[in-house]
Amino acid sequence: MPDFKNIAVVGGTSIIGQALIKNLLTTKGEFNAVILLTRDPDSKVSKELAALGAETRKITSELSAGAIPALAESLKGVDALVSVIGAGGHSDQVHLIHASVLAGVKRFFPSEFGIDLDLHAPSIPFVGAKVPIRQLLRSQEIALKLEHTFVENGYFLEGFFSPFFNWQISGTSVAVDIAGTGDVPVTVTLQADVARYLAEILRSDPAISRNKTLKFEGDRFTWNQARELVSNALIHVPGVKTSFSTTYTSVEKLEKRLETAQGHEWVQVQLLLATARGQGLLSHNHNKLFPSVKPTSAKEYVAGLVV
Template identity: 30%
Template sequence: MSEIKSVAVAGASGTLGPHVLKALIDANFQVTVLTRAAKPGAYDTSVKVVEVDYTSVDSLTAALKGIDALVSAVGHGATESQTILIDASVAAGVKRFIPSEYGSVSTNSKLETFPIYAPMFKIKHYLQEKAKAGKLTWTVLACGGFLEFLFGQPFLLDFANHKANLFDEGDNRMTSTSLPNVGKAIASILKNAKATENKIVRISEVIVTQNGLLKIAEEVRPDIKWEISKVPTSAILKQGLDGVAAGDFSMPTVMKILTGTVAAGDTYGAAYDETDNELLGIKEFSEEDLKKLVAEKLA
């Protein structure tokens, strides 16, 4: 594959998008943002901004002419509509497509028919079909839970209220990576196009357990008394699946399915013992890094 120089980004204004943009700019790619409505001054002056109709293959194809790679960072609700982006990429001659997945357990075949995950598998299969036909190449980036979410929300530990609702027994292992490092990994995928062609790559900045974090928290602040409770991940997952089966597709129900799978640890492969960290330039947390992060949350 020839060198990738120009990259388009879909979903640049979302949670991950700004970090992807920064990493691509820092890596000296020519960056184009695809947007429904351009807002003056919304992006760095080096970025080209093109208004598109995300429902139109023709509109997207015109915007993607001359683009080497497309990085999708669209929200979960737009996962299945990425087929339109893929079709436009093929028509425009885009070489590499990185779909919006960036998951924790989303590559585990056990979950292929589950709500939330089924659309992601649909996109992976669609990309594989296009790649088999020689139309384009793809890379899926599995990064675990976003560090900012796992530590910024009362998910693993409720740092603000000193509560720990342990999933199962609290020893389930989960990979986590920060948003800036996810962006960095995406840029590195495109810099290492041949080595990352048509495959799932994995990064892991840190593997955590609730009990491990709780131990650090007690070492850092022995004066704090933690309120401990437990909940089976299988029960959380069942609640979510039952809710969807009853026609409830609300965010709380979706989060139960997500929590019941991601927080189940090794049951669905939430911790990555083998990674592509070295290839993609991702540095793993040291014990001191993790202790510092916990201390900041308890300050």
């Protein structure tokens, strides 16, 4: 049995969260408990996970400082807490950390799953909310009581080939607006593969990941190579017209847009700029630590996307 016998997941109804919980439950008796911390135990997804064997514990709707005692109560007996909460809740992880310390949790996995934060956060304001979380976990105050593991995987494969990244894919019609020259490589990883990697970390010797940043890479390519992947995957049916249009937006134009961008566009332009500047590429990876996790390639993903 793994050293982490009781695993809790907050944000467990997300794509990664669901896949992680299901993976941990695949082998009966491997863990004493796989726990879903949820605001709504009666939701459809919560009930589905409970039916598979997950224990559900209700937590407060607000992850505030005032909720720390209640959160600590929900974390009683938990060895490792994996946070998969969305971007809007990243700063609230401060309270999850303090609750984990109160409850005696051994290891905390913050919700990161992105680019190299230590290297690029200063120039990408959108990811700035993650920085205080790392700083707190590394502080002497917390590090003596709570271990951590950071997991980086570049961009999500599903997110890259989406309208958010200026792809419009519909049957035999494709349009893409490429950030920069299209010749800068970027790292992409399928969310389900990230979940499998997390599961293997939790199953492994804790020393492998204790207070470390592990990088997991599904695939890497340039925008132009991604364009070719999609083009080659298009089904050419006799008598059916296919179309593929490509435009390019320079770094200078993206930087100009960022000056006035707000909300959704503010986030989008920053992430597009990061791909064009080479900030979306992981410098290396630790895939070999868990060779059983075979990541999905971009070619495999795109083949299913355009069918």
